[in-house]
Amino acid sequence: MNRPCSAPDVVQCSMCQTSVAPMYCEVCITHLCKECEEAHLSDSSKVHKVVSFKQHWRSLNYPNCRKHPTKQCDLLCEQCGIHICIKCISSGKHLGHKLVDIYQVFESKKQLLRKDLQEIENSLYPTHKQIASNIPVQKTDLKKNSQKLTAIDKLKKLLNSKDVCLVSEYKSTNAEFRKLPPKLKVSLPNFRPQEIHKDQLIELFGYLSASSLTTEEQDYSMTNKGVESPSQDWSLMDVPQVITAIDTGYEYIYGVACLNDTEVWTRGNSNIMKLYNLRGELVKSIQTKSGNMPEDIKVTENGDLVYTDFGYRTVNVVKNSQIQTVITLQKWGPLSVCSTSSGDLLIVMDSDDHKQTKVVRYSDSTETQTIQFSDEEQPLYSSDGFKYISENRNLDICVSDNSARAVVVVNQVGKLRFSYTGLCYTTEEPFDPRGITTDSESRILIADYYNHCIHILDQDCQFLRYIKNCNTELPWGLSVDTRGNLSVSVCCKGEVKKIQYYL
Template sequence: MKTPQKSAEAGSSPPVKQLLDEPETVTTIDTGYRIDLYNVACLSDEEIWTSGHGSTMKLYSINQRSLLKSITTKSWLYPSDIAVTKSGDLVYTDYGDRTVNIVKNKKIEEVIRLQNWKPRSVCSTSSGDLLVTMESDDYKQTKVVRYSGSTEKQTIQFDDQGKPLFSSSSYHITENRNLDICVSDCVGRAVVVVNQAGNLRFRYTRHTPATKNLPFSPRGITTDSQSHILTADYNNACVHIIDQDGQFLRYIECGLRDPRGLCIDTNDNLFVAQQTNSLVKKIKYLQ
């Protein structure tokens, strides 16, 4: 693992919370996807958006565990990723259609249309920008692009030696409280973290031994109020928690099965989308 370079915290520090000795499942929501569940995004502490292998994105009540709303993608293709903007709008990437779209009042607005690239994952930053991971049509290159609306502001693709930061098919992206950009690189079997300027801070390649001691397979990624980075390890059926400098803290297991998408609400509850049984687990891991 590369020696981490420190990154300044953004804004005031939140109250310090400790990791629970035993994380616990609070509730489980059956999303009803018949094939695969891929993504989950918190709209609020009471509602979550989900998406899977199908063109329908579903909004669920967490407490009632009931479906509140469904939105079908404009192209009728399944969304590669979903996120919620600062203003509470749903944003999704359409890999097959080469677009990034925002849903406002049930109306879908195309924000970004790409050429020679296809969008993979998306997150909404603290400043209101969108960060989008995308791969080239020949599947040989991956980059992160920052957008303000539909305007491209920044491209992150190479390190200071001109080598690619990411392998192909980087699945998910998030922004930490310290404004670091965190990408789960499934093919590269690493979590790649760069600072706001796009300079590499560290690569996390797993703590050994992993729970099942299978190859690290990072998928969903999210961060909490403590600037912890959490990533779903599909192969090992767990979630890794590392600190903002890449040091391993603990695993979350909680009987997880094929964990894929992750998100965290304002109370630091973790939501895990389980791919093959289409369940979302709400997990408490901080006190």
């Protein structure tokens, strides 16, 4: 079988990090020099399998190139998201793209697999099992435990796999498993002792009716919720990487919306919305129906472009290059829009007198929900400034409120969950939120305009980290594609940067 390339001549030892490592432990996914090999084998807690690195490398199964089936791939083109061979490189189609050694991707995913497996076996599964033994078992709890057992088997198979392509495509799902089964609260019937009858005893001790049980969500994290102590998220990269930068031709660019993994819609200081591929080529351009500059753009679940026109008070959908007005407002102007997992549209809108702001849900152009006030009848949103909206995977509705310098998160029925106001003691300027998006791990990403960075939170307002190293001066719009890569509109440069920020 043809190898994609020869094995690297020099590989650094994972333990001492100074010497050349001719050996490799396939159990621990560790490169070893001769001096460290003996110390590594002395750890009797595992049954190690140490082989020469070249023997390990030759045993791997590399993917065949799609373009050149007789060749095997040794590189991953991050810009195109495909494995490529030497012939692909010589063709010039990937000139200037970021190319990564496929073995490096394979090894980093193996490390992530091992961490995920250890967390599930040592923490997540035992915790769920203990809780389930102390509360009435529900079908959903049994299903979750079953999923964890299945996940353990799958992770073990992947960890032992030598299929480079299969392992490289792994994405962690541990964030979903960290959600504990709901804690059940029991409300016993109220009665006076002299009124107890046989039927009441049967009802009380024979079973608990569904109406006497309520649930309370739990969080796996044992750390405090205060933002002073960022939590660990092993899937987030310590140093995010820019995959590509696209010059959009706008003097100022405001919004981005990923159509798919290789194309992104953009809006800037113009009435033209432009679709670019990752090579920076203009694929399509659409002028707004009214000639006004669009206030916001998003892509629907069906892949259609939707945009708001504040001046004409309309929400419009572009289907096959044809613009359809789906919502026309009276006395309100639409600011931002997002398409939900159910196919609804969520619209942030301002009143004509600029004294009120609300979020309205539309199903097939019919208003079905309004979110405006807290339980204390206080406005949830300020009545001025920029506002952008995104629905999280847990169905929370996240709004960045620039004027209030806050991100306001409510649940799907409109009840306030939390408000995030940034970490002012770690930034030079006050929190200045603009674009907002969420990813497949339910993380919330917020563009902080004047601090030139992206905040990453978990779904419960726990600060995770910043993206600060990618030269995203004055970031505005955000959008995450299905591969988990983040598109950022860098306002004053008129460019979109595609950033990989987690494994």
